[in-house]
Amino acid sequence: MKIIELPIAFEFNNQKNYIYPSLIILENELTLVDTGYMNFLPLIENEIMNNGYEMKNLKNIIITHYDDDHIGALYDFKEKYPWINLIASDRESKYISGEVKSERLVQAEETIEHMSNTEIEFGKWFIEQLNQLKHVSIDEKVQDGDMILDNNCRVVATPGHTSGHISLYFPRLNSVITGDAAVHENQELIIANPQFCLNLEKAQQSLIKIKNLKAETYYCYHGGKVHF
Template identity: 80%
Template structure:
């Protein structure tokens, strides 16, 4: 069993950026954690192939939360690889499947009302990005403490960034995949984008929660792998 981070390079506002989806290998079966923005499928496929694995062996996709940089290519993956099991928290699954209006969209629309003229165009663009996301049905809904992936992974509820955000704890590897519950910044773990957290207090509590698990490796979606 192992975890591989997949550095995905892209350009935004003429600047080079990276995200770090994770690939989990358990008993030769592959699980991808988060799918990047829309149209990132080929970028992620390429990184998986670079590491010597065939995407046809992809069994699961786990979504940590419903933000466009995490679920953007989920629909494309499910279309191309229909056998994949999609896993998400009970709460986030309602937004991913389109059953409920996404929290992030509600937040973005509320923020738009008070945006400066400089920011309003970006705000409108971001709202449209969220509205363009295609709903995907969740095959397996999980909750805090659930054990998945042949009992190697424990689901850890880490609300704050969004209400149903989850992280993934691998006791045998002493590793955590944090999603946006933590990011690597200046050689330390901090909460991601506190200005956009739906509940900063809960986000801070969730960061303490995953730090208290005493892992040695934290796989952060933004910033990359952090090793104590």
């Protein structure tokens, strides 16, 4: 069993950016954690295949939380590879499937009312991005402490960034996939975009929670992996 990060390069506001979805390899089965923005399916496919793996072996996709840079290509993955088992927390599943209006969309719509004229354009664009996300039903709904992937991975509830956010702990590998519960910056784990956290106090508690796991390696979606 091993975890590799998939550096996905893209341009945003005329600047080069990266996200780092994780790929879990368990015997010959693959599990992808988070799917990037809309239209990122080919970028992620190419990175998986460049690492020597075949898409036919992609068994699961785990979603850490409902944000457009994490679930944007989820619908495309499920449409192209219908056998994939989709895993997310029970709470986030309701937003991903469209049963409940997402917290992020509610937050964006409330925030735009108080934005300055210079910020409103971005606010409108962001709301449009969220509204364009296609809903997908989740196959496997998980909660804090659940053991998944043949008991090799423990689900860790890390609310704050969103209320149903999860991270993933791998005791055998002494590794954590953080989602947006932490980002890697200058060899440190810090809170991702505090201004967008739905509950900053819970986000701080969740950061402490995953730091207390004292893993050797943290795989951060933003900033890439960090070793301690």
